[in-house]
Amino acid sequence: MRQYVRYENILVLPNTIDGPDQQAMRDALSTSMKVQFQIADYEAGSSGGNASEDYINKGTKRILDLMHDLELGAVASMMANRDLRDDAMLVIDGSLQFRKEVLDRNKFPIGQLGNMVGVSKSFTPSQPVAGMKGGKHLGTILQELEFGQRTPVFKAGDDAYAKILGVWYLRIRPRQKMSSPLAGVVKVEVLANGSETDDGLNGDRVDHLSALILSERNVTPYGSDNRWANHLYPIHLTESYLKSGFLSDVYFKGLL
Numbered sequence: 001m002r003q004y005v006r007y008e009n010i011l012v013l014p015n016t017i018d019g020p021d022q023q024a025m026r027d028a029l030s031t032s033m034k035v036q037f038q039i040a041d042y043e044a045g046s047s048g049g050n051a052s053e054d055y056i057n058k059g060t061k062r063i064l065d066l067m068h069d070l071e072l073g074a075v076a077s078m079m080a081n082r083d084l085r086d087d088a089m090l091v092i093d094g095s096l097q098f099r100k101e102v103l104d105r106n107k108f109p110i111g112q113l114g115n116m117v118g119v120s121k122s123f124t125p126s127q128p129v130a131g132m133k134g135g136k137h138l139g140t141i142l143q144e145l146e147f148g149q150r151t152p153v154f155k156a157g158d159d160a161y162a163k164i165l166g167v168w169y170l171r172i173r174p175r176q177k178m179s180s181p182l183a184g185v186v187k188v189e190v191l192a193n194g195s196e197t198d199d200g201l202n203g204d205r206v207d208h209l210s211a212l213i214l215s216e217r218n219v220t221p222y223g224s225d226n227r228w229a230n231h232l233y234p235i236h237l238t239e240s241y242l243k244s245g246f247l248s249d250v251y252f253k254g255l256l
Contacts, residue, residue: 118189121230183229
């Protein structure tokens with residue numbers, strides 16, 4: 001699968017810096033670091049916060065969009081090479097809910113996410129869960145999960161995802177051995193296939209995927225990653241492999 005790994009050195013700047021100055025900064029970095037950078041900018045504007053928050057939030061969003069472009073490109077290549085199939089699914093570290101603008105820009109039909117599973121280590125536990133009596137919050141439900149148990153499947157997402165995305169939560173570590181109530185719980189996202197759009201995700205399929213995810217909880221990265229309780233070991237290894245190819249902080253500190 002290494003043929004799908006791709007690194008890009010991208011310098012993301014606010015559009016308040018004009019083109020010639022952006023190019024000059026890119027050239028200076030490329031010369032100093034002996035590494036070629038691409039330039040991308042983002043609209044600074046105003047988001048209601050202070051100027052610093054505005055730049056950080058919008059800059060981060062732009063970087064994530066560019067990362068998602070690379071991810072969707074890799075998925076498209078895997079599908080073209082038949083490396084992604086009904087019997088060979090891909091686990092995404094995080095949500096399957098790519099922004100509509102990103103999907104449209106890459107001409108990526110949402111249905112092509114069907115052979116992918118999103119597994120998130122973190123999520124918002126304070127949200128209410130539709131259909132639960134008394135407006136029970138998600139965090140309350142998850143605290144009651146025992147090792148190996150999952151929640152029912154909930155509908156989630158907005159826009160194009162509203163009718164086809166199913167979400168459930170799975171406890172992959174014994175709660176008695178966790179340092180906090182939600183440690184050891186992961187969020188799983190899958191798109192509905194065929195009749196599941198109307199009838200809901202097939203229970204056997206959800207149980208099968210849950211069992212596969214549960215089987216990947218060990219070996220744990222305990223001691224080497226603070227997120228170990230919510231981590232799947234193959235994802236930990238993949239992260240470690242990718243980070244080994246990042247530019248060192250020393251490169252950037254040398255420019256200060």
